[in-house]
Amino acid sequence: MINVLIVEDDPMVGELNKRYLSQIEGFQLKGIASSFQSALHILGEHHIDLILLDIYMPGKNGLELLTELRAQNEAVDVIVISAASELDVIKKTLRYGAVDYLIKPFEFERFQTALSDYRRKQKVYSTHRNMSQKELDAELFQKKEATEKVQLPKGLTKSTLKLIWSSIQSFENESFTTEDLAKHTEISQVSIRKYLKFLEDIQVLNVEMAYGTIGRPVFQYNVNTGNLN
Template sequence: MIKVLIIEDDPMVAQLNSYYLDQVGGFRLVDTAGSAADALQILREKKVDLILLDIFMPGINGLEFLSQLRKKEIESDVIIVSASTDSQSIRKALQYGAVDYLIKPFTYERFRDALNDYKKRELLMQNKEKLNQKDLDKQIFYKEEEEVIDKKAELLPKGINRDTLKLVWDHILKTKGESFTTEEMAQSVGISRVSMRKYITFLCDQEVLITEISYGAVGRPVNCHRLNQLKVKSFKTYLKDL
């Protein structure tokens, strides 16, 4: 288990970070500290692998604390968790060896990804005495992953986000061939009708949706869409390529 210390002067934020930490496997909270002085005392008494560190704290701020850690040769890794967005603070955090930087308010998904990335790096370091360039690029610097994402993005037209497209597609599959309007699908997915219209147009261009005009008893005709079952398999393959 990776032992974690949370340094955060706001008790509610510390509690939230602790809760998030519990949701990610492979980590155990050792303690929490509301100041740099308290944190140094904890580090004298307990082994800590990873520190989740706020910058704005009473007394010594997080960056000064991080500098002290390095001078004292304390080898605990640090992920900054802060509302500070100025480039100077971020630059200093990286220069002092922070392995990641989370800007408040952040999502649980970003928090989870930061911890999982750290866990992967630690496992790699522990399981291999020597690393080659491929290991470093893929597992540490994520260069290959970034190149793949860039190439995938090129397959989509401007304004179409890969993750949102998959989310829309999953909701459309749930209709099981029943017709729906753009507004209905926008409400189901949780995005604006204008945004949904772009995704519906894209899916129609791919011929994976069939559009029909519905004439109600009152009001104007409405465009309704439904899955083209003949194209579902080929579009699933397309999504895998993304």
């Protein structure tokens, strides 16, 4: 499980982030901090892998907390969730190693994409000690090439495609079904089939028909790694 700390001074927003987090598999909330000091206290009491960090807080703000964590060489990742849309603030957080930045207000789908992508990368880190350039490109950076360099048919959106692709990546080299993806993403199987059909059409996915336990045909998909570049 990935241990998470929410740093948010607004109780309602903190509760919303907590509810969103509870809907995504693989994450465990360790605490909610409303200030710089309370965040440091929880970090001292628990092993935290990921902080969902607000910028605007009374007293020392989230950017100061991020700066302090890096000065202490804390091995913790940060996803910023903030109303701060100033480019200078965004650039500073990214320079200090924030792995994603969500500007309030945001949709659950965007939140889920950020967390799913983070989870996928952590799985890669935990299963590799060394990586070749080819593996690095395929495992960590290939998602952008497979989902962002394409023209989508009418009715499909890039944000949903990225979410589905992130879920597909979590299966690594294993086959999966629309039902598997629906459980991971909480997107309807009807919608998922449209995106899988698109990925099949551009030859990113292979599909074959198998038969389930009651004899009904089941379509199983796997990534065509040879066509990702």
